[in-house]
Amino acid sequence: MYRGVYQKSLTLSGVRHGYHISRVSSDRVWISDNKGNLILTNTKGEELDRVTNIGSVVWGGHTVDSNGDLIYIDRELNISKLSTEDRVKTTIIKYNTTPWRPQCVYSSPSTGDLLVGMYRGDTRTGQVVRYNSTGENIQTVQNNNITGQELYRDPIYITENRNGDVIVSDISRVVVTDREGNYRFSYRGPPSGSRLTPQGICTDALSHILVCDLYTQSVQMLDSEGHYLTEIKTSQHGIDNPISLSYDEDTHLLWVGTWNNNTVNIYRVVDTDSLTGVPLEDIKCKKHPRIPLDQFCTPCGVPLCVECTSSEDHSRHDLRKIKTLFDNIHEIEGMSLNLL
Known part of the structure; x- marks a missing residue:
């Protein structure tokens, strides 16, 4: 079972909302709102840089390449690129006034390709x-290769999974195709039967799919085949309408933005799962078999014994008592666990 461990909140300067997040490094991300503001911020919420000619696209309108x-x-x-080294702006894809309007863009880490979600207003298709x-242009995906029906209505956020799947937030569902554009599956909501209003989307190091859902006001996690795993109720930590996501594979941290404000x-x-149903006194350290694991390293996400906490790997990290983590009920197989 997966749980979202709340780390902290940031109040950003330079944007009114957090409509889309693009990771640059573990301590820097680009964040945009729906007012034409796009800023580079750090983990303190400070504005480090700004782009002033961004369009009014409020969805997944930016990305960062390798x-x-x-x-x-x-x-x-136009789809433009701003060089980190010399600050030179170049146009990669020039808009040619066709009926198709770009709404979201993603740079593939594996191929270097750009994936662009398009919308056509007169036919309301994507x-x-x-x-x-x-x-x-090396590929256009519009129809389901199995049924021939249109795949997309209004693609607003787009990302790519580690297996090459292309994942799109599209009105009331998440649509997934493989790298060749063949339809794989759609996700329409959790097993509870509630409908889905998908927004920002990303994947993690284990190929899980994470998507913001405005209807349930949560971040839902799926496996790579589209099966629901769990959700993070962001309203517990002050975010009522999660709309944007970014996952950092180096730190395994998930950034969640909202349309309500700049938090x-x-x-x-x-x-x-490894912590459920096991008496705490029976959880021993593998490196020090006679010493129980009584600490939890928050940045690393691992349990430690007192000897391990003094090592160079963890000595300066945020450590929590495992007993405290088990004290508050959090509905894990009837056992107490709160990882906040």
Whole structure:
């Protein structure tokens, strides 16, 4: 079972909301609102940089490539790149006034391709276009290869999983295709039967899919096949309408933004199954078999004994008493556990 471990909240300067988040590094992300503001911020919430010609697209309108360069949809609906080194802006894909309007963009870490979600207003349909690094259209996905029906209505956020799957937030469902554009599955909501209003989307190091849902006001986690695993109720920590996500594979932290204000929450998603049903006094350290694991290293997400806490790997980390983690009921197989 997975649980979201709340770490902290940031109040950002320079944006009014947190509509989309693009990771640059473990301590820096780009964040935009729906007022044309796009800023680079650190883990203290400080504005480090700003782009002023971003378009009014309020969804997944920017991404960061493998070089750390910012790629975004500008005011003219061109897809532009801002170089980190020399601050030079270049146009990668020029908007040609066709009926198709770009709404979201994602840079593939594995191929360097750009995935762009498009919307056509007169027919109220969508498509996903793949461009190579020079801006050449190399693939257009619009219809279900099995049924021939349209796959997308209004793609607003897009990402790619580690297996090459392309994952899109689209009105009332999440649509997943493989790298070749073949339809795999759709996710329409949790087993409770509630409907889905998907927004920001990302994947983690284990290929889980995480999606913001405005209807349940939660972040829902799926496995790579679209099966529901768990959800994070962000309203418990001050975010009533989660709308954007970014996952950091180096720190395993999840950034969650909201459309309500300029607050961003940071979580760690951990697997708690190994902690359920086991008496605390029976949990021993593998390195020091006679010493119980009585501490939990929050940054690393691992239990430790008193000897391990003094090692260089954990000595400066945030440590919590495991007993405290078990004290508050959190509905894990009838046992007490609260990882907050």
